Every structure is written in structure tokens, then in C-alpha cells.
Amino acid sequence: MNTKTLGHDGHNSDSTDIFGFWMYIMTDCVLFATLFAAFAVLHNNTYGGPGIKQLVSLPYVFGETMFLLISNLTYGLGLLSVHKRNQKQLLGWLYVSIIFGVGFLTMELNEFIGIVREGHSWQSSAALSSFFTLVGTHGLHVFLGLVWMVVLSFQVTKLKINSTMVRRLTYLGLFWNFLDIVWIFVFTIVYLMGAI
Amino acid sequence: MNDNNICQSTLSGNGHKTLTTYLVGFNASLFLTIIAFYLVFRHLLSDTHLYIAVVLLALAQLYVQVIFFLRVNASKESRMNLLSFLFTILIITVLVGGSLWIMYNLNYNMMH
Numbered sequence: 001m002n003t004k005t006l007g008h009d010g011h012n013s014d015s016t017d018i019f020g021f022w023m024y025i026m027t028d029c030v031l032f033a034t035l036f037a038a039f040a041v042l043h044n045n046t047y048g049g050p051g052i053k054q055l056v057s058l059p060y061v062f063g064e065t066m067f068l069l070i071s072n073l074t075y076g077l078g079l080l081s082v083h084k085r086n087q088k089q090l091l092g093w094l095y096v097s098i099i100f101g102v103g104f105l106t107m108e109l110n111e112f113i114g115i116v117r118e119g120h121s122w123q124s125s126a127a128l129s130s131f132f133t134l135v136g137t138h139g140l141h142v143f144l145g146l147v148w149m150v151v152l153s154f155q156v157t158k159l160k161i162n163s164t165m166v167r168r169l170t171y172l173g174l175f176w177n178f179l180d181i182v183w184i185f186v187f188t189i190v191y192l193m194g195a196i
Numbered sequence: 197m198n199d200n201n202i203c204q205s206t207l208s209g210n211g212h213k214t215l216t217t218y219l220v221g222f223n224a225s226l227f228l229t230i231i232a233f234y235l236v237f238r239h240l241l242s243d244t245h246l247y248i249a250v251v252l253l254a255l256a257q258l259y260v261q262v263i264f265f266l267r268v269n270a271s272k273e274s275r276m277n278l279l280s281f282l283f284t285i286l287i288i289t290v291l292v293g294g295s296l297w298i299m300y301n302l303n304y305n306m307m308h
Contacts, residue, residue: 015273019276019277022277022280023280026280026281026283026284029284029288030284030287030288030291033287033288033291033292034291036292037291037292037295037296038295040292040295040296041295041296041299058233058236058237059233059237061233062229062233065229065233066226066229069222069225069226069229072222072265073218073222076213076218076265077215077218079213080213080214080215080218083213174266177261177265177266180261180265181258181261181262184229184254184257184258184261185254185258187229187232188232188250188251188253188254189254192232192233192236192250193247193250195236195237196236196239196243196246196247196250
């Protein structure tokens with residue numbers, strides 16, 4: 001731990017940097033809001049094909065939700081071991097978070113493949129275009145978050161826990177939590193409301 | 197404020213995080229998610245009531261995660277985060293609400 005992080009009163013460059021990353025997340029919220037608006041407008045335009053209700057299974061989506069929520073918790077527990085400067089514990093929690101994140105992504109891809117195999121691709125109807133765009137954009141974010149997590153776990157092994165690593169881990173923590181919050185609205189608006 | 201505290205508030209970008217806040221947030225999120233899925237899966241309410249229920253449960257979970265995971269609060273250190281967050285909610289409301297309003301009217305006028 002060098003003096004860059006310590007010995008400040010919270011108004012240092014680190015907290016300004018983190019505020020900058022927070023602003024990126026806020027703009028990403030607006031991106032998702034536009035996709036949600038598109039989905040809300042188009043979700044009934046199935047062009048004679050099946051709606052979301054016929055294509056998805058609620059227990060399956062519940063499983064996906066659990067994977068992402070648990071991954072979020074374990075990443076948070078990892079951040080707590082950063083406070084304790086416990087590198088081994090941090091790496092352990094990072095690996096667990098990666099495993100649960102991969103589990104989520106695998107389930108989602110499997111669901112997509114199943115839907116496309118049944119002959120309903122994103123070209124079938126406006127409803128499915130907006131469905132795949134919204135859920136796929138979230139999945140792409142999760143994928144990038146996982147790549148980022150793998151990179152950070154290598155960096156932690158190489159560089160140990162220093163102030164730069166702490167900042168990077170904090171960014172990813174905000175990003176990972178943000179993705180779980182977006183997922184709350186995905187499962188509520190796309191899956192639950194679609195299934196009613 | 198001791199070193200450890202400074203470190204934690206710098207770290208999180210927002211308020212302090214502890215094991216308790218994570219576990220409370222996780223259990224509350226889990227509880228709200230299970231209720232939402234169970235209500236819809238068993239179709240326990242009428243359609244309109246189900247829509248209202250799942251939206252309220254989602255908003256409750258948003259609140260839980262923002263408070264217990266992101267730790268956004270009104271303290272001096274995270275005030276800018278809170279303000280930008282509230283501003284984003286305003287933008288999203290205008291964007292989504294406005295789009296739906298316009299498209300609904302457009303749809304209505306095409307039909308009549």
C-alpha cells in the first residue's frame with residue numbers, strides 16, 4: 001500500500017477516477033433504457049410467430065438469476081478481503097465469481113441456441129429482434145465483465161494488492177453490480193411480464 | 197478517521213461496505229426474486245395485479261441493491277454519485293415513458 005491512497009481525506013484523485021467510472025455506468029444505464037423502450041414498444045409484434053411466453057421457461061430464468069446474484073455476492077466478499085489485504089482469499093472469491101458468471105452466460109447462450117434451433121431467430125419478428133438485442137447486450141456486458149475479471153485475477157497474482165489494483169477492482173465491482181441491477185429489470189420486464 | 201476507514205471509502209466509491217451489508221442485501225434480493233418468480237409461476241394474482249406486483253418487487257430490489265451493494269447514500273463523499281444517479285433516473289423516465297407514450301398514441305391513431 002503506498003501513500004497515494006492513504007493520507008488523503010477522500011477528495012483524492014482515486015475518488016475522482018471512481019466518480020468518472022460511475023458516470024460511464026450512468027450513461028450505460030441510458031443505453032439499456034433505450035433498449036428496454038424498444039422492447040416495450042415491439043414485444044407484441046411477433047409477426048405470427050410465438051411470443052416470449054412460448055419460448056422461455058421461468059424456472060430456467062430463475063436459475064440464471066441465481067447465478068448472477070451469487071456471483072455478485074462473491075465478488076463483494078472478494079472486495080472485503082481486499083480491505084483485509086488478504087490476497088489468497090481475494091483470488092479465491094474472484095475465481096468463484098468467474099465460475100458463477102460463466103454459469104450465467106452458459107445458461108443464457110444455451111437458451112438462445114434453443115430458441116434459434118426451434119427456428120425463431122432475431123430475424124423472425126420485431127419482438128424477437130428487440131428481445132435478442134436487449135438480452136444479448138446484457139449478455140455481452142457480462143462476457144466483457146468476465147474477461148475483465150480473468151485479467152484482474154492474473155494482475156492480482158502478478159502485482160499483488162496495491163492501490164492501482166484496489167482501484168481497478170473497485171471499478172469492476174461497480175460494473176458487476178450494475179449488471180445485476182440491469183438483470184433485475186430484464187427478468188422482470190422481459191421474462192416475468194412476458195409470462196403473465 | 198483512521199487509515200482503514202479512509203481506505204474503505206476511497207475503495208468503494210460510495211459508503212462503507214461490510215459483510216453484514218452484503219449479506220442483508222443478498223438475502224433481501226433473494227427473497228424479492230423468489231416472491232416475484234413464485235407469484236408469476238403459480239399465477240397467484242389477476243393479470244393486472246401481477247404486473248403491479250412484479251414492478252413493485254423489481255423497484256424494491258433496485259432499492260435494496262443500490263443501498264446495500266452499491267452503498268449510494270446522501271453522505272458528503274457520495275453526494276455527486278447520488279445526484280448523477282438521480283439525474284440518470286430522471287433521464288430514463290423521460291426516455292422510456294416518453295417513447296411508450298408516443299408509440300401508444302401513434303398506435304391508437306393508426307387504428308382509429
